[in-house]
Amino acid sequence: MTEVDDRTDACHELLLRLAGRLPDRQLWRLRDWLAGGALDALARALPLTLLRERVAITARESMLLNAALLDAGADAGRLHAVPWVDQIDEVDYTFTSESPERVNLGDSEAVVLGAVLHGRSELVDVRGSWRRHRSGMGPTTRIVLVTASTGCARLTGELQRVLRALGTHEPGVEVMPEGIELPPYHRAALAASEPLLPGVIVHQG
Amino acid sequence: MTQVARGVGPGAASRPGIALPVRIHDLLLSMAGRLDDDALADARQMLASAELDRSLEYVAGCLVAGRVVLSHEQHAELASLFADMFLDQDLIDRLLVTDRVIAGRHRFAFGAVDGLDPERGVADAVRPVLGVLPDVRSMWCVWRLTPAGPASGPVPHRMVLVGIGPGGFAPATAYRVEDALRRAGIRASVEVLMDGVELGDYHREAMRNARQIPFDGPGFNRPRVEPAYQAARIEPARVEAPRMAPAPEPPRLEPARVTAVPPEPARVEPPEPARAEAARVEPPRVEPEPQRPEPPRMSVVRDLPPAVDAPRIDTSEVPVRKAPPFSDDAPSRLDPPTMMAPSTGGLVGPGGLVGGQANEEEPTPPPMEAPRVEAVRTDPFPAEAAPVRPVEPAPDEPPAMQEEALTDARPSPSPRRREEPQDPPSRPRLAPAPAPNAGVDKHSQAFVDDILNTQERNLLKELQDELARREQQDPPPAQNSGSWRVDRSGRHGKPATAGPFDHPNQTTGPMIINGVPPHDRGYPPAT
Numbered sequence: 121m122t123e124v125d126d127r128t129d130a131c132h133e134l135l136l137r138l139a140g141r142l143p144d145r146q147l148w149r150l151r152d153w154l155a156g157g158a159l160d161a162l163a164r165a166l167p168l169t170l171l172r173e174r175v176a177i178t179a180r181e182s183m184l185l186n187a188a189l190l191d192a193g194a195d196a197g198r199l200h201a202v203p204w205v206d207q208i209d210e211v212d213y214t215f216t217s218e219s220p221e222r223v224n225l226g227d228s229e230a231v232v233l234g235a236v237l238h239g240r241s242e243l244v245d246v247r248g249s250w251r252r253h254r255s256g257m258g259p260t261t262r263i264v265l266v267t268a269s270t271g272c273a274r275l276t277g278e279l280q281r282v283l284r285a286l287g288t289h290e291p292g293v294e295v296m297p298e299g300i301e302l303p304p305y306h307r308a309a310l311a312a313s314e315p316l317l318p319g320v321i322v323h324q325g
Numbered sequence: 326m327t328q329v330a331r332g333v334g335p336g337a338a339s340r341p342g343i344a345l346p347v348r349i350h351d352l353l354l355s356m357a358g359r360l361d362d363d364a365l366a367d368a369r370q371m372l373a374s375a376e377l378d379r380s381l382e383y384v385a386g387c388l389v390a391g392r393v394v395l396s397h398e399q400h401a402e403l404a405s406l407f408a409d410m411f412l413d414q415d416l417i418d419r420l421l422v423t424d425r426v427i428a429g430r431h432r433f434a435f436g437a438v439d440g441l442d443p444e445r446g447v448a449d450a451v452r453p454v455l456g457v458l459p460d461v462r463s464m465w466c467v468w469r470l471t472p473a474g475p476a477s478g479p480v481p482h483r484m485v486l487v488g489i490g491p492g493g494f495a496p497a498t499a500y501r502v503e504d505a506l507r508r509a510g511i512r513a514s515v516e517v518l519m520d521g522v523e524l525g526d527y528h529r530e531a532m533r534n535a536r537q538i539p540f541d542g543p544g545f546n547r548p549r550v551e552p553a554y555q556a557a558r559i560e561p562a563r564v565e566a567p568r569m570a571p572a573p574e575p576p577r578l579e580p581a582r583v584t585a586v587p588p589e590p591a592r593v594e595p596p597e598p599a600r601a602e603a604a605r606v607e608p609p610r611v612e613p614e615p616q617r618p619e620p621p622r623m624s625v626v627r628d629l630p631p632a633v634d635a636p637r638i639d640t641s642e643v644p645v646r647k648a649p650p651f652s653d654d655a656p657s658r659l660d661p662p663t664m665m666a667p668s669t670g671g672l673v674g675p676g677g678l679v680g681g682q683a684n685e686e687e688p689t690p691p692p693m694e695a696p697r698v699e700a701v702r703t704d705p706f707p708a709e710a711a712p713v714r715p716v717e718p719a720p721d722e723p724p725a726m727q728e729e730a731l732t733d734a735r736p737s738p739s740p741r742r743r744e745e746p747q748d749p750p751s752r753p754r755l756a757p758a759p760a761p762n763a764g765v766d767k768h769s770q771a772f773v774d775d776i777l778n779t780q781e782r783n784l785l786k787e788l789q790d791e792l793a794r795r796e797q798q799d800p801p802p803a804q805n806s807g808s809w810r811v812d813r814s815g816r817h818g819k820p821a822t823a824g825p826f827d828h829p830n831q832t833t834g835p836m837i838i839n840g841v842p843p844h845d846r847g848y849p850p851a852t
Contacts, residue, residue, distance in 0.1 A: 144839050149367070149387075152476055156390025160416055164382050193413065258839060285472070287479040289363060289512070290839075 127159060129297070131188035132273040134166075134181055136294060140213055140305040141175050144261070144290035148280055151293075155277020163192035167199050176205035211304050212254055215312035219250040219260050229286050233264065234317045236282055242268045242275070244298050248316035249309045251292065263292040263309050264316060272297050345409060346372055347519075349380060350495045352402050354516065358431050358527040360387055361474035362482060362514040366503055369515075373500035378410045385416045391475035394421040431527055433534040434468040438481045443468050447485060448538050450509035454501045455540055460492035462520070465535035466513075483513040484531055490520050 135151050142150075146169055153162045166189060170177065177185065185199060230248070237243060244267040251261045264283070268275055272295040283291035294306055302310070343351075349372055353365055364387040371380035385403070388395065395403070400422045407414050436442070443466035455461055465488075468481040485506065489498055495517040503515040516528060524532070 145363075145367070149364075153386050153390040156392065156475075158386050158390035160419075161382065161386030161389050164413070164416065165379075165386060168379065193415065253839070261839070281476050284361075284476060284478050289478050 124159070127188045127192060128154060128273050130184045131159060131162065132276070132295075133297065133300065134184040134188060136272075136296065136306070137178075137181055137184075137208075137303050138175065139292075139294055139303075140211060141208070142169065142173060144292060146173075148290050148293075151273070151276050152280055154273045155280075159188070159192045163189040163194035167194055167202060170202045171198060174203075176203040178205055178207055209304055211308050213251045213305070213308070214254055215249045215251055215263070215309045217249060217312050217314045219262070221260055229262065229283065229288075230316050232282060232286060233279065234320055236279070237266075237317070238320075240275075242270045244268055246316045247310065247313035249313040251309065261290075261292050262288065263294060263313075265306070265309055265313055266293070266295045267298055268295055269298050345377055345406065346375075346496045348402070349377060349406060350499070350517070351522065352399065352406065353384065354518070354528070355399055355525055356384070356388075356393075357514070357516055357525075358473050359393055359426075359428055360384070360391065361476045362478060364474065364476070366514060369496060369499045369503070372496040378412055381406055381410060381412060382416065385420070387474075387476075388420055389416065392421060393475065394423050394426055396426045397422055397424060399426075429471070431473070431530060432470045433484075433531050434470055434481060435534040436536070438468045438470075442466075442536070443483055444536050444538050446509060446511055447506065447513070448540060450506050450511055451485075451502050451540070454505045458493065458498050458501060460490040461487060461498060461540075462490050462493075463488035464538045464540055465532065466538060467531050467535035469531065478512075483511070484535075485513045485515045486528065486531060486535055487515060487517045488520065489517055493517075493519070495519055 131154050132151075135147065135154065138147060150162055150166060150169070153159075153165075167185070169175075182202070182204060185194075185202070190196065190199060233246070237246060245265075246267075247265040249263045249265060251263050252258070262283075264279060266275065266279070276293050276295040279293045279295070280291045283293065294309065296302060296306060350369070353368055353372075357365060364384070368380045368384045368387075371377075371383060381403070385407075387393070400417070400420060403417055403420075404414060407417055434443075447464070447466055451464070465486040467484050467486070469484050470481050472478075472480055473482070485502065487498055487502055489495060499515045499517040502517075503513070506513050506515070516531070518524065518528060
């Protein structure tokens with residue numbers, strides 16, 4: 121694994137952990153940049169975004185931030201200015217396995233995702249969940265939960281673009297590297313998830 | 326927006342000393358259709374919020390990640406902007422650059438898609454912001470059918486094209502209008518086209534299919550500015566007479582304008598020799614300005630107003646990019662005879678937008694399945710054109726497009742400006758697509774022109790008589806300082822600074838994240 125791959129993986133994990141803490145509108149874009157190999161652009165934008173959105177990060181996240189972006193052109197002053205927090209244990213969202221708004225609708229997104237993901241050897245699991253803010257306000261958002269062995273950043277970008285083409289402007293795609301300790305957001309999402317492609321046996325990594 | 330630099334790059338070449346935000350805005354315009362719409366919207370939001378550096382880096386990130394190829398001109402402009410903002414050039418050094426960007430042509434729908442009209446809900450959504458945004462002159466809507474950029478959103482995608490004058494703020498207008506639409510649940514990309522700036526293929530094609538939204542009604546609370554009329558009027562004449570014979574019909578513009586206007590009276594006297602005549606008649610008045618290349622139409626429209634007010638012949642010092650001739654004061658006076666007065670009344674009269682529409686539809690004989698809205702398209706003669714018009718004006722386009730391009734390409738430096746400038750952004754260019762049904766449309770077009778020309782001709786004759794008289798009285802007619810001369814420059818007092826400009830950041834209420842307003846807990850406190 122090259123140094124770039126290391127940085128990419130570190131950055132992917134960092135962006136994964138920021139799910140639910142950064143606005144979807146910004147998060148999907150940053151992940152798209154990572155998938156497109158624009159780590160240097162990300163190195164300039166992410167620290168500033170964290171500062172502007174007043175998002176505090178954990179020690180683990182700070183380590184990932186430095187590992188991923190410091191050598192990619194990030195402003196060290198900005199990196200060090202991002203505040204820390206001991207741990208993230210609250211999730212602002214609730215998850216359900218079904219969307220009440222789509223009970224009787226065909227799931228064309230799942231059909232397309234199934235076609236796109238078919239036969240990929242790096243896939244471990246593909247599940248889906250629906251997210252809603254605790255306050256009950258806001259729209260219900262589909263969260264695609266994919267567990268993969270490799271190429272997580274690239275797969276994220278690919279699935280995001282597919283979902284955007286299908287009408288989700290700010291797609292929620294969480295591609296989790298196999299074996300990492302998941303943050304609360306993803307644990308909660310997985311707990312309320314169901315297989316996205318029923319009847320399709322995903323290649324067991 | 327105080328940063329000012331040299332004008333470099335697309336759209337800025339002819340405008341030295343442009344503010345940096347405007348240069349960035351122009352650069353973003355040149356990338357429309359090749360970057361996804363959300364990227365452009367976000368970049369424009371940052372731009373309007375005075376985050377120029379962030380906006381530039383954001384665009385660069387999207388370009389790099391999407392492997393979007395730039396032209397040398399675009400890249401040079403981007404590099405120049407990066408330098409002006411003291412940003413790290415390494416980021417854009419990786420961009421792919423080519424001599425000639427070969428991007429496929431985007432397709433736009435004419436009218437409704439899946440029963441949904443492109444302008445539905447837009448007027449109501451933008452009503453609040455139009456009251457505070459200065460010098461917004463026109464608004465058009467169209468569905469784009471093709472994907473834009475490597476991370477394109479779904480299609481069809483709604484586009485709102487806004488024409489602004491020199492007194493407008495393009496970045497702020499783009500952001501505020503887009504934000505207003507988003508708050509109303511309408512997703513659309515807002516492309517703000519500044520008067521006098523040449524349009525690219527993307528926007529030109531969009532305008533050919535777009536529908537105009539009349540918004541100068543009382544409900545919109547805006548200063549009255551009607552450049553459209555001027556534009557529409559001039560355009561047909563220019564294109565047809567002096568230009569080549571093929572006569573595509575750029576005039577599509579006209580219908581729109583006429584439509585908005587409920588002027589039936591003038592129509593009473595119809596057929597007179599068409600534009601050919603107009604051109605023929607005009608030459609005489611060219612006398613005063615012999616060297617003028619295409620004096621006819623320009624002079625006709627332009628001089629008419631003064632003619633009524635007072636005999637005026639010297640057209641040489643028309644302000645290059647002022648307000649339309651029929652702006653603030655003079656308009657009502659002169660126009661009555663022609664169609665201006667009625668038009669205004671139609672739009673503003675009854676109930677602003679709604680009222681205007683109602684009026685428009687009356688004259689329109691029910692086109693078969695023509696789009697029901699008929700916002701601007703609804704011209705007195707839409708019935709014929711509408712039915713035949715295909716979703717995409719394929720065949721006729723090429724010639725029309727080329728012609729337009731030629732027109733636009735002209736620097737349009739001199740007072741004549743009205744001729745070309747129109748095409749660009751504000752109105753003319755906004756002309757919808759040429760009707761495939763050349764015959765029918767031509768007829769209606771000619772009909773309208775005839776009416777106009779007839780009236781104008783009368784006025785022109787009066788003017789000429791008056792001129793002749795004066796010439797006999799006063800030997801030196803050249804010295805225009807005479808009392809009868811009208812100074813046009815003062816007539817176009819545009820509300821450039823009219824209305825306070827709302828800072829784009831000024832939003833109502835707290836920021837919404839992922840569709841949910843912030844709550845008390847917020848994110849875990851920083852340590």
